[in-house]
Amino acid sequence: MLKFTARNYARIGMAALTREVPVYAHFGITHRCNLTCRMCGIWRYGNRKEELSIDEIREMAARMARLGVVQLSIGGGEPFAVDHLEDAAEAFLAEGLNLRILTNGIGEGNGRNVVSGRNYLDRIDRCIDLGVRNFSISLDSLYPARFDYICEVPGSWETAVRTMTHIGRRLHGMPGSMPTINCVVSNLNLEELPDMVRFARDIGFAISFLPVELLGAPADGLRNFEARFIRYSPDMGVYREDSVEEVRARVDHAYSQLIAMKADGWPILNSTPYLEASRDYLKYGRFPAEGCDAGRLYFSVAPNGQFTICHRTTHQHVSFLDPGFEDYFHSAAYEQKRMMEAGACEGCMRACWIDTSSMFRTIRGFYETAKMTLTPRTTAPIDFDGAMAWARREDVPIVPEMAASAK
Ligand SMILES: C[S@@+](CC[C@H](N)C(=O)[O-])C[C@H]1O[C@@H](n2cnc3c(N)ncnc32)[C@H](O)[C@@H]1O
Numbered sequence: 001m002l003k004f005t006a007r008n009y010a011r012i013g014m015a016a017l018t019r020e021v022p023v024y025a026h027f028g029i030t031h032r033c034n035l036t037c038r039m040c041g042i043w044r045y046g047n048r049k050e051e052l053s054i055d056e057i058r059e060m061a062a063r064m065a066r067l068g069v070v071q072l073s074i075g076g077g078e079p080f081a082v083d084h085l086e087d088a089a090e091a092f093l094a095e096g097l098n099l100r101i102l103t104n105g106i107g108e109g110n111g112r113n114v115v116s117g118r119n120y121l122d123r124i125d126r127c128i129d130l131g132v133r134n135f136s137i138s139l140d141s142l143y144p145a146r147f148d149y150i151c152e153v154p155g156s157w158e159t160a161v162r163t164m165t166h167i168g169r170r171l172h173g174m175p176g177s178m179p180t181i182n183c184v185v186s187n188l189n190l191e192e193l194p195d196m197v198r199f200a201r202d203i204g205f206a207i208s209f210l211p212v213e214l215l216g217a218p219a220d221g222l223r224n225f226e227a228r229f230i231r232y233s234p235d236m237g238v239y240r241e242d243s244v245e246e247v248r249a250r251v252d253h254a255y256s257q258l259i260a261m262k263a264d265g266w267p268i269l270n271s272t273p274y275l276e277a278s279r280d281y282l283k284y285g286r287f288p289a290e291g292c293d294a295g296r297l298y299f300s301v302a303p304n305g306q307f308t309i310c311h312r313t314t315h316q317h318v319s320f321l322d323p324g325f326e327d328y329f330h331s332a333a334y335e336q337k338r339m340m341e342a343g344a345c346e347g348c349m350r351a352c353w354i355d356t357s358s359m360f361r362t363i364r365g366f367y368e369t370a371k372m373t374l375t376p377r378t379t380a381p382i383d384f385d386g387a388m389a390w391a392r393r394e395d396v397p398i399v400p401e402m403a404a405s406a407k
């Protein structure tokens with residue numbers, strides 16, 4: 001949710017007119033993570049030594065503010081794996097940026113790169129006390145066993161839900177807050193999406209859906225460096241050559257319900273154009289055809305300060321912390337390189353990019369975002385015990401396709 005200061009209004013207005021102000025940025029503060037989710041390969045690249053010091057992050061915050069950034073997402077990896085995350089949050093807030101922290105909601109890990117010894121919920125509280133009003137927390141199922149299977153750590157569902165209910169209740173009624181569930185749509189949860197929306201509303205959250213991106217073959221991530229953060233996990237893939245019509249019907253059913261719920265005012269963060277594009281992607285494997293504004297309306301910074309036009313590409317540019325970076329960013333050479341890169345890209349389904357573009361390219365996208373952001377949520381969120389009543393314990397197979405082939 002955006003804090004509407006005069007400066008931010010001016011920047012958003014200018015971005016709408018020119019699409020040349022980078023109002024949105026992503027900072028992957030670390031690649032380290034305490035989980036090893038089945039579809040994600042980021043944790044394999046965790047390296048504490050490459051990460052920026054807090055002084056370098058302060059410099060980054062000042063630079064982002066000068067460039068025109070209004071909204072910053074801090075992601076990873078798991079941001080809470082970084083001991084100075086709270087100091088970093090303070091630095092970005094001091095520069096007037098709106099902050100969203102993307103976390104898995106799970107303080108303890110699996111023995112590998114565990115999150116710092118301090119109590120995780122205390123650290124969340126500290127972020128809220130500093131002024132952080134937005135968190136995105138991953139949850140992909142209402143079946144605890146299924147979600148634990150995705151995270152590869154038992155007990156993940158319950159811990160993540162405990163964190164969510166804590167945040168939902170702490171942020172309730174605070175201006176500018178919109179905690180959000182990040183739900184990756186896959187073969188494992190297609191039938192659950194409308195209930196995920198209902199659950200999100202009950203705990204005081206909005207929800208954002210992102211179709212899963214997977215490697216087509218086990219070694220694809222090695223052959224294509226840009227795909228290194230994705231894993232090969234065929235059980236999560238929706239597309240099936242042997243049952244194309246059945247898959248398309250499942251996807252249509254799921255997304256027609258989401259699009260109708262969005263129109264009815266349910267707290268779905270994605271724009272309608274994004275939901276439509278996701279439906280097509282899951283049905284046909286086709287990315288949206290419209291142009292991408294990466295490097296212009298948004299950009300990304302890696303844990304070591306490397307600037308890229310988006311979260312996924314790896315083309316090298318001047319480092320974000322280089323003294324000459326701002327001149328570079330405004331140069332014709334940069335614009336030419338950016339256009340070539342975005343133009344040659346096969347596409348992606350990252351909601352942050354597509355929705356930011358949609359917001360600044362279409363009146364509908366702008367209207368939906370403004371309405372969602374400005375509508376206050378009035379119902380008090382349920383507590384952890386109430387949320388546990390949503391946990392599905394029925395004896396369903398974790399992987400639906402396995403059950404189908406076993407018949
Ligand atoms: C990379 S994580 C970083 C933040 C934090 N560790 C978390 O899990 O929320 C950000 C989001 O990307 C999603 N994600 C990871 N791998 C993905 C994939 N292959 N396709 C689509 N989304 C993916 C995660 O589920 C999560 O919601």
Ligand code: SF4
Pocket residue numbers: 033034035036037040041042043076077078104
């Ligand atoms: S999705 Fe998030 S929590 Fe899961 S392994 Fe990737 S970075 Fe870690």
Ligand code: SF4
Pocket residue numbers: 292293294309310311312313341342345346347348349350353
């Ligand atoms: S479409 Fe390509 S350039 Fe644009 S955000 Fe996605 S990966 Fe990046």
